[in-house]
Amino acid sequence: MRLTIIGNQQSGKTTLFQSLVGPHMSRAKGYFSHIGTFVSKDPRVFTLGKLMNSRKITPVTYEVTDFDGFGTLWKEERSGEIVQELNTSDIFLQIIPAFRNVDIGEEFDDLNMRLIFSDLRFVERRLERLEKEVKAKKASLKELDLLKKIENTLLEEKPISSLNLSRDELKLISGYPFITLKPRIVVINIDETDIGTFECPKRIKNFPVICSPLSVEKEIAELEDDERKELLKEYGLNDSAVHKLEETILRELGYIIFYTAGEKETRAWLLKRGASVYEAAGKIHSDIQKGFIRAEVIHYDDFVHAGNHKEAKNQNLMHLEGKDYIVRDGDVINIRFSI
Numbered sequence: 003m004r005l006t007i008i009g010n011q012q013s014g015k016t017t018l019f020q021s022l023v024g025p026h027m028s029r030a031k032g033y034f035s036h037i038g039t040f041v042s043k044d045p046r047v048f049t050l051g052k053l054m055n056s057r058k059i060t061p062v063t064y065e066v067t068d069f070d071g072f073g074t075l076w077k078e079e080r081s082g083e084i085v086q087e088l089n090t091s092d093i094f095l096q097i098i099p100a101f102r103n104v105d106i107g108e109e110f111d112d113l114n115m116r117l118i119f120s121d122l123r124f125v126e127r128r129l130e131r132l133e134k135e136v137k138a139k140k141a142s143l144k145e146l147d148l149l150k151k152i153e154n155t156l157l158e159e160k161p162i163s164s165l166n167l168s169r170d171e172l173k174l175i176s177g178y179p180f181i182t183l184k185p186r187i188v189v190i191n192i193d194e195t196d197i198g199t200f201e202c203p204k205r206i207k208n209f210p211v212i213c214s215p216l217s218v219e220k221e222i223a224e225l226e227d228d229e230r231k232e233l234l235k236e237y238g239l240n241d242s243a244v245h246k247l248e249e250t251i252l253r254e255l256g257y258i259i260f261y262t263a264g265e266k267e268t269r270a271w272l273l274k275r276g277a278s279v280y281e282a283a284g285k286i287h288s289d290i291q292k293g294f295i296r297a298e299v300i301h302y303d304d305f306v307h308a309g310n311h312k313e314a315k316n317q318n319l320m321h322l323e324g325k326d327y328i329v330r331d332g333d334v335i336n337i338r339f340s341i
């Protein structure tokens with residue numbers, strides 16, 4: 003899972019990167035000025051791991067990239083290549099530097115239009131060839147119609163994601179590097195003096211918004227838990243925005259977290275919302291999926307209430323499920339399998 007921070011020059015991209023990754027090592031590559039790992043803030047895996055006395059606790063991690071392609075490294079004539087690199091991301095975090103008193107709408111549009119134009123340029127080039135290919139019966143009329151629909155949307159200055167394409171339509175264009183098809187979260191970087199008074203819009207052009215003083219977040223990320231709480235209080239903040247950001251990322255991408263818990267290791271796993279326990283088994287190991295018999299499922303809340311597997315079983319909080327069971331966020335799963 004790759005999260006990519008985008009924004010204009012000096013908007014606070016690297017500050018957000020450091021808030022997510024902490025003061026750890028990062029590397030640079032191509033248009034990414036920093037690449038690092040964001041360790042999930044989900045506290046449940048640690049609670050479970052402690053209850054289980056696990057020797058190892060493994061939270062979910064995300065790869066974070068600080069993208070400078072629209073910043074200092076931006077070159078109009080290289081935009082094709084820049085977009086190719088962006089296309090490796092699953093979700094974008096678009097920063098708006100409200101601390102610089104910019105017009106939020108204008109600042110959003112500025113980058114938004116660059117993304118829309120780059121998709122439009124691609125569609126127009128593709129359409130030229132596609133019309134010939136359809137005539138020669140080398141491509142389908144369906145694809146041509148879909149690309150025309152996409153072209154119209156982009157000409158209306160709307161992202162492709164606003165079309166809510168069907169699964170079949172998405173399949174037809176899955177090979178295309180469309181960046182306005184990807185989910186995006188707008189992060190408004192507010193001045194620390196505006197904490198508590200800044201009116202945070204719920205959405206901008208239908209993208210979810212998070213407002214946060216990123217310079218404070220960066221400071222918080224460098225601290226230990228106790229100090230962190232203290233500093234949050236000092237600034238009048240309830241919680242770190244990073245936590246909320248992760249929740250929003252998972253919601254926008256349609257992911258949930260499930261757990262496996264044992265003495266050797268307790269681990270959190272990402273799974274597409276609506277996926278079956280059979281698919282979950284495949285995430286853990288292909289052999290476990292192949293040999294799937296049944297799944298023992300205890301919800302996190304029940305697990306914590308009971309304190310351990312055995313007690314949860316005694317209290318009838320564990321249920322046995324077959325392959326088709328749809329995993330819920332927070333399920334603690336033990337797969338019975340034979341190979």
Ligand SMILES: Nc1nc2c(ncn2[C@@H]2O[C@H](COP(=O)(O)OP(=O)(O)OP(=O)(O)O)[C@@H](O)[C@H]2O)c(=O)[nH]1
Nearest residue numbers: 011012013014015016017073101192193215216217
């Ligand atoms: N007051 C204030 N300053 C901030 C905030 N966020 C970032 N800055 C400052 O703005 C400057 C740019 O921040 P960066 O995080 O480096 O921004 P960037 O988008 O990575 O910049 P480039 O990589 O040069 O495009 C730095 O001097 C930060 O200290 C904020 O929330 N409040």
Ligand SMILES: [Mg+2]
Nearest residue numbers: 015016035068
């Ligand atoms: Mg930077």
